Amino acid sequence: MSSPHMGGTEQEFVKEAFDTNWIAPLGPNVNGFEHDLELFLGEGSHVAALSSGTAGIHLGLVLLGVQPGDEVLCQSMTFSATANPIKYLNATPIFVDSEADTWNMSPELLETAIKDRIAKGKKPKVIMPVHLYGMPAKMHEINGIAQKYGIPVLEDAAEALGSSINGKQCGTFADISVLSFNGNKIITTSGGGALVSAAANVVQDARFLATQARDEAPHYQHSRVGYNYRMSNLCAGVGRGQMQVLADRIASRRAIYNQYTDVLGSKKGISFCSEPDGYFSNRWLSTILIDSNVAGVSREDLRLALEKENIESRPLWKPMHMQPVFEGCAFYGDGTSERLFRDGLCLPSGSNLSADDMDRVMEVIHAVIK
Numbered sequence: 001m002s003s004p005h006m007g008g009t010e011q012e013f014v015k016e017a018f019d020t021n022w023i024a025p026l027g028p029n030v031n032g033f034e035h036d037l038e039l040f041l042g043e044g045s046h047v048a049a050l051s052s053g054t055a056g057i058h059l060g061l062v063l064l065g066v067q068p069g070d071e072v073l074c075q076s077m078t079f080s081a082t083a084n085p086i087k088y089l090n091a092t093p094i095f096v097d098s099e100a101d102t103w104n105m106s107p108e109l110l111e112t113a114i115k116d117r118i119a120k121g122k123k124p125k126v127i128m129p130v131h132l133y134g135m136p137a138k139m140h141e142i143n144g145i146a147q148k149y150g151i152p153v154l155e156d157a158a159e160a161l162g163s164s165i166n167g168k169q170c171g172t173f174a175d176i177s178v179l180s181f182n183g184n185k186i187i188t189t190s191g192g193g194a195l196v197s198a199a200a201n202v203v204q205d206a207r208f209l210a211t212q213a214r215d216e217a218p219h220y221q222h223s224r225v226g227y228n229y230r231m232s233n234l235c236a237g238v239g240r241g242q243m244q245v246l247a248d249r250i251a252s253r254r255a256i257y258n259q260y261t262d263v264l265g266s267k268k269g270i271s272f273c274s275e276p277d278g279y280f281s282n283r284w285l286s287t288i289l290i291d292s293n294v295a296g297v298s299r300e301d302l303r304l305a306l307e308k309e310n311i312e313s314r315p316l317w318k319p320m321h322m323q324p325v326f327e328g329c330a331f332y333g334d335g336t337s338e339r340l341f342r343d344g345l346c347l348p349s350g351s352n353l354s355a356d357d358m359d360r361v362m363e364v365i366h367a368v369i370k
């Protein structure tokens with residue numbers, strides 16, 4: 001559905017690491033990859049390359065002072081990696097539903113949740129919106145609410161490298177932001193992620209904590225609990241090669257999305273998540289909603305038909321408030337994310353899909369959705 005797509009120069013950076021024996025964690029490729037990301041993101045960004053996006057969220061929560069018993073407002077419609085680090089810290093996730101325009105955190109329900117938690121005597125510690133499938137969340141509204149109540153924002157931009165709002169890159173909208181370079185992302189380092197902030201001292205602290213929080217001393221001395229979260233020099237070499245083709249990957253993903261909309265846009269009961277004015281999505285995954293009452297077929301009918309032809313598709317993320325592991329957590333919603341999960345499907349979206357691959361996919365879709 002979204003497989004890794006190499007650009008050709010990755011092996012040169014990796015070979016250089018072998019030739020110079022920079023096999024251990026850290027090294028020139030890590031520094032170079034961080035620099036490449038900083039240039040791409042702009043806005044005076046500082047970047048710490050990490051072992052995963054999940055590590056970035058965990059460190060972000062630590063750096064924002066989340067303690068056991070604190071409450072963190074988290075978008076419900078997301079992958080579990082957004083919410084799991086809250087539990088790592090023995091804090092409590094409070095889930096907020098999506099809005100229908102971008103499928104991301106609803107500003108209206110966010111403010112409802114904040115008011116209610118404060119009324120209950122528990123002011124939330126952090127707000128965590130997500131840019132779902134590469135579509136930017138309503139960050140201006142969310143940040144305005146965050147400033148109104150004095151709550152910092154941790155931006156999960158794991159799926160949104162290259163997405164933007166009015167030219168401002170996702171990953172630069174919050175106190176701390178997080179990227180992912182997992183194998184299925186728009187570019188990959190095999191496994192990896194990054195923590196981003198406009199504050200240099202925040203990123204410096206992240207690097208310190210991510211390298212086992214070793215104090216400056218000739219011996220191993222530790223005054224804080226640290227983590228083994230830094231990206232390896234080999235993985236960063238892959239990332240440096242991938243950055244050279246990022247613009248091409250975004251263009252390919254958007255072209256695939258346009259193919260789907262050209263073919264399915266006029267079908268009754270089929271809808272897409274379109275870009276609001278000023279929004280630009282990297283279209284990491286192309287997604288559709290199928291209203292079975294109108295289309296005559298369900299999301300599951302199409303998924304199973306594709307699976308029968310050995311073509312991978314997948315339902316949209318199952319909301320976190322519906323997950324057994326988060327049973328009992330508070331949820332502020334109006335049913336939007338539950339409807340998205342019921343009707344939504346992620347279609348094959350990899351930038352390395354050939355014309356023949358797309359023809360196969362379209363053939364199945366046409367057979368199911370007449």
